[in-house]
Amino acid sequence: MTLPTFVDVLEADRRIRPLALVTPLMRADALDQATGGQIFVKADCLQPRGAFKIRGAANAMLKIPVEDRAKGVVAFSSGNHAQGIAYVAKHLGMSATIVVPSDAPKGKLESVEADGGKIVTYDRVLESREAIGAAIAAQTGATLIPPFDHRDVIAGQGTCGLEIINQVRELGLDLDVLVSCASGGGLAAGIGLALEALSPKTQLIGAEPVSHDDLTRSLVLGQRVANEPGTRTIQDALMTQIPGELTFPILARIGTKGVAVSDDEVLHAMAFAFKFLRLVLEPGGAAALAAVLSGKVAAKGQVIAVTGSGGNVDPEIFMRALAIRV
Numbered sequence: 417m418t419l420p421t422f423v424d425v426l427e428a429d430r431r432i433r434p435l436a437l438v439t440p441l442m443r444a445d446a447l448d449q450a451t452g453g454q455i456f457v458k459a460d461c462l463q464p465r466g467a468f469k470i471r472g473a474a475n476a477m478l479k480i481p482v483e484d485r486a487k488g489v490v491a492f493s494s495g496n497h498a499q500g501i502a503y504v505a506k507h508l509g510m511s512a513t514i515v516v517p518s519d520a521p522k523g524k525l526e527s528v529e530a531d532g533g534k535i536v537t538y539d540r541v542l543e544s545r546e547a548i549g550a551a552i553a554a555q556t557g558a559t560l561i562p563p564f565d566h567r568d569v570i571a572g573q574g575t576c577g578l579e580i581i582n583q584v585r586e587l588g589l590d591l592d593v594l595v596s597c598a599s600g601g602g603l604a605a606g607i608g609l610a611l612e613a614l615s616p617k618t619q620l621i622g623a624e625p626v627s628h629d630d631l632t633r634s635l636v637l638g639q640r641v642a643n644e645p646g647t648r649t650i651q652d653a654l655m656t657q658i659p660g661e662l663t664f665p666i667l668a669r670i671g672t673k674g675v676a677v678s679d680d681e682v683l684h685a686m687a688f689a690f691k692f693l694r695l696v697l698e699p700g701g702a703a704a705l706a707a708v709l710s711g712k713v714a715a716k717g718q719v720i721a722v723t724g725s726g727g728n729v730d731p732e733i734f735m736r737a738l739a740i741r742v
Contacts, residue, residue: 419662420567422613425574425606432474432572435504437463439576441583441721444692451708453715454589457693458580461701461727465499465527467653468576468603468725469563473500475572476561477508485510487557492516492545494652495524496726497563502533513558515548521652521698521730540655541646564602565660574606580721581614591618592718595704597725598622598631598674599656601663607723608670620672623707623722625649625679625700631659631667632674640664650679650733653700653726675713681706686737689724699733701726 439459447455460468477489488511491501498514505512512533516525517540528535536552538545546562553560561569577594584591594611596604604622611618622631627647634640642658649655659667682699685706689695697705704722707713713720729737 418567419666420571420609422609424567424571425578425609428475428568428571429575429578431478432471432575435464435474435507436471436575438579439463441580442693442695446692451715453718453720455708455715456584456721457689457695457705457724458576458721459695459724460576461695461697461724465503466727467496467499467701468573468723469496469500470503471575472569472572472602473497473504473561476566476568477501477504477510479568480559484559487559488512489561490515490549490552490556490558491561491563492549493563494655495520496653496728498533499524499527499728501561502528502531505533506531513552515545515552521728523730524728527728564600564656565662567662570602570606570662572606573603574609576603576723577607577610580607581610584719584721589719591615591721593619593621593713593720595621595623595707595713595720595722597654597700597703597723598624599628599654599700600660601631601667602660603723603725604672605663605666608666608672612670620670621707621713622667622672622674623703624674624676625651625654625703626676628655629674629676630657632676634659634664635668635672635674638668651682651700651703653698654703675707677703677706677710677712681710683737684740684742685709686734687740688742690738691742695724696727696729696734697724698726698729
């Protein structure tokens, strides 16, 4: 499959409304004071079903020919892509089968089922979600939409970057750095397409868990490398094993850098976002903010946007975050 382009992002931006919202770009004095920069948080945790994934899901599914929609859609996901697919399927009158890890957050699974999605679970370590999804698609004739390595999904996620650039410019500012939460790289690559076309001087940084720093290492080495199997993190949305075949070339081409954040740094960022921005972020959705608050992304004197990419957090994890003093 050929790589998506900025034109694809522009077309996606027109296609996905009103299923996906234009979310606010938020700021707080406390955030600027803590970092020494002008920091903005793109609150995609406020999307329907609480994550940016609705963008790519809507773009990909709206492009399915009408005559094929009766066969349904199948996807594999740790939770947020699953919710996006199920939500769009409900609105398009399609069936949706979602392959999810057996340890996925309960709240995400409940949301999928509430939208009529059928859940098939698998073992992260012993089984291949790609193989299971492909088998279901072959058996049913359903359209398979992976969570990140798909031209239309990447283009849909790129609408987040398009909005950020426009919102920052409306404030009369130029964006120095954009930090995106990153796993397989769909969001970061889509944002990268927008930056490449509209704000090429902006440095793109992908934030990922310390235990899953495959993107950071891949960008340094200039080739895709994988994480060790079985490693764990509370940042469940960012536990992909290797950067995508489509996403990595885009990220490498535009000079993306990577940074890895710990679970403790993410919990602190979640507490900070709730106290000062009134935002609920899940661990994986707070990685970009954690990269700035921890100082791993230099912020002094810089205009920086970070993605608050998801807010689907189980209560137990969120209570751990709120116990932290910020």
